[in-house]
Amino acid sequence: MKKPRVAFETLGCKANFFDTQQLQVICERLGFQIVPFSSEADAYVVNTCTVTAHADHQGRQALRRAHRQNPLALVIATGCTAQISPQSLESIEGVDAVFGTQQREEVIRYLAQSFLVTDAPPSTFDESVPLSQDRARAYLKIQDGCNFRCAYCAIWKARGKSRSRPVALLVDDVHRLVDAGYEEVIITGIHIGSYGRDLQGQPKLSHLLQEIYAKTSVRRIRLSSLDPECLDPDLLELFLSEKRLARHLHLSLQSASDSVLRLMRRRTKSADAKRIIEALTENSKGFFIAADIMVGFPGETEEDFKRTHQFLEELSFAWLHVFPFSARPETVAETMSAQVAKNEIQRRARLLTSLAHAKREKFYQSQIGETLPVIVTSKQKDEEGFLHGISDNNVPILYPDTGARHGASEEVLIERVHDGKVYGRCQSLQKKKNNLRRLKSSFTTAFESERILSAH
Numbered sequence: 001m002k003k004p005r006v007a008f009e010t011l012g013c014k015a016n017f018f019d020t021q022q023l024q025v026i027c028e029r030l031g032f033q034i035v036p037f038s039s040e041a042d043a044y045v046v047n048t049c050t051v052t053a054h055a056d057h058q059g060r061q062a063l064r065r066a067h068r069q070n071p072l073a074l075v076i077a078t079g080c081t082a083q084i085s086p087q088s089l090e091s092i093e094g095v096d097a098v099f100g101t102q103q104r105e106e107v108i109r110y111l112a113q114s115f116l117v118t119d120a121p122p123s124t125f126d127e128s129v130p131l132s133q134d135r136a137r138a139y140l141k142i143q144d145g146c147n148f149r150c151a152y153c154a155i156w157k158a159r160g161k162s163r164s165r166p167v168a169l170l171v172d173d174v175h176r177l178v179d180a181g182y183e184e185v186i187i188t189g190i191h192i193g194s195y196g197r198d199l200q201g202q203p204k205l206s207h208l209l210q211e212i213y214a215k216t217s218v219r220r221i222r223l224s225s226l227d228p229e230c231l232d233p234d235l236l237e238l239f240l241s242e243k244r245l246a247r248h249l250h251l252s253l254q255s256a257s258d259s260v261l262r263l264m265r266r267r268t269k270s271a272d273a274k275r276i277i278e279a280l281t282e283n284s285k286g287f288f289i290a291a292d293i294m295v296g297f298p299g300e301t302e303e304d305f306k307r308t309h310q311f312l313e314e315l316s317f318a319w320l321h322v323f324p325f326s327a328r329p330e331t332v333a334e335t336m337s338a339q340v341a342k343n344e345i346q347r348r349a350r351l352l353t354s355l356a357h358a359k360r361e362k363f364y365q366s367q368i369g370e371t372l373p374v375i376v377t378s379k380q381k382d383e384e385g386f387l388h389g390i391s392d393n394n395v396p397i398l399y400p401d402t403g404a405r406h407g408a409s410e411e412v413l414i415e416r417v418h419d420g421k422v423y424g425r426c427q428s429l430q431k432k433k434n435n436l437r438r439l440k441s442s443f444t445t446a447f448e449s450e451r452i453l454s455a456h
Contacts, residue, residue: 005039009037012049031117032115042115044074083158084100136406144162152331153328167196236280247286250292263299290320293323325345374424385400
């Protein structure tokens with residue numbers, strides 16, 4: 001009997017990707033075949049995001065695209081948009097079912113019932129890490145939800161209060177991932193800086209990391225987005241001293257104007273963010289710092305914007321994720337006065353995007369001559385014969401094929417940057433060649449010595 005085909009499309013944050021992977025693993029266990037979203041499937045599942053109006057739009061587009069690809073297929077929406085405004089998705093032609101973030105097990109149940117799957121779907125959703133992740137690096141979701149109420153954000157409504165998974169269970173998950181061959185684990189969640197506050201003893205994120213390092217042989221851990229105020233002295237010290245913690249930090253900064261930060265109901269001050277950024281970039285060579293920056297928030301004046309621009313220009317950022325403000329329904333910012341004109345928001349976004357590309361180019365150039373630890377992210381070489389990899393400090397690198405497996409770790413010397421792409425040469429392979437040459441030379445020398453002795 002032919003397996004029913006299911007395709008998934010995921011929008012938004014790494015936590016959403018983790019959630020999708022859990023759904024895929026359960027579907028495979030129940031006998032479904034996972035196929036690319038661009039192919040014809042019997043069912044399509046879109047995991048939506050509502051962080052911006054553009055993200056909402058992308059979700060709706062994906063649902064319509066699924067229906068066009070196969071009008072007879074089931075089309076299911078899940079995720080944050082589905083949780084906050086299900087009616088906006090239910091009204092789309094071809095959408096059969098909508099399940100929010102707190103109903104993910106219903107996605108499985110609906111698929112099982114629709115395709116008459118005999119194996120019973122799980123009654124509760126397993127939060128442990130999915131081991132059959134089709135990725136070079138594994139995601140590990142340590143918490144879900146958020147207790148804060150930033151003026152522009154609706155995610156707390158979609159995800160609920162912060163809920164952390166116990167340290168012991170997460171350490172077990174990392175053990176399983178290491179045993180499955182993963183070289184890198186990416187720590188993710190909706191607000192990972194809140195980790196442990198709801199657990200007995202209130203273990204901090206730094207404590208979780210220390211337990212993972214002490215009790216597992218994981219090669220590398222990378223953290224997803226953090227608020228600046230969440231980088232306490234213990235976590236900062238780990239970034240500077242622990243070689244297995246990636247030299248990469250993505251800050252949820254939003255603005256460098258303290259007046260705008262107050263309007264946003266953020267808990268950060270620009271001086272504190274500056275102190276953290278300087279501590280990392282001045283004490284850890286090649287540290288990659290990126291930041292989320294929102295432009296055009298209600299009340300952001302030209303002076304506020306210039307202050308943010310100057311802050312970003314002066315500090316050693318490697319990338320800026322710039323996005324224009326878009327009012328989310330039922331948030332404080334939606335009804336705030338002093339809304340910024342759309343054309344002005346677009347102008348500010350263009351200026352910061354230009355700065356972002358210049359910052360990234362400068363950082364990439366600074367890595368020429370450096371040998372970086374790289375995880376292979378491509379399953380095979382590309383058309384030009386290059387493997388694709390990602391370094392510990394978040395540099396995507398192209399280098400000649402070595403035959404390394406997907407997810408393997410290699411040492412790569414950065415040689416050049418061209419057209420925004422970074423090219424290198426594998427040092428691991430070179431070391432193997434050198435060792436073989438030395439071995440061959442020693443055998444040859446030994447053989448010659450033996451021949452000479454025999455001749456006498």
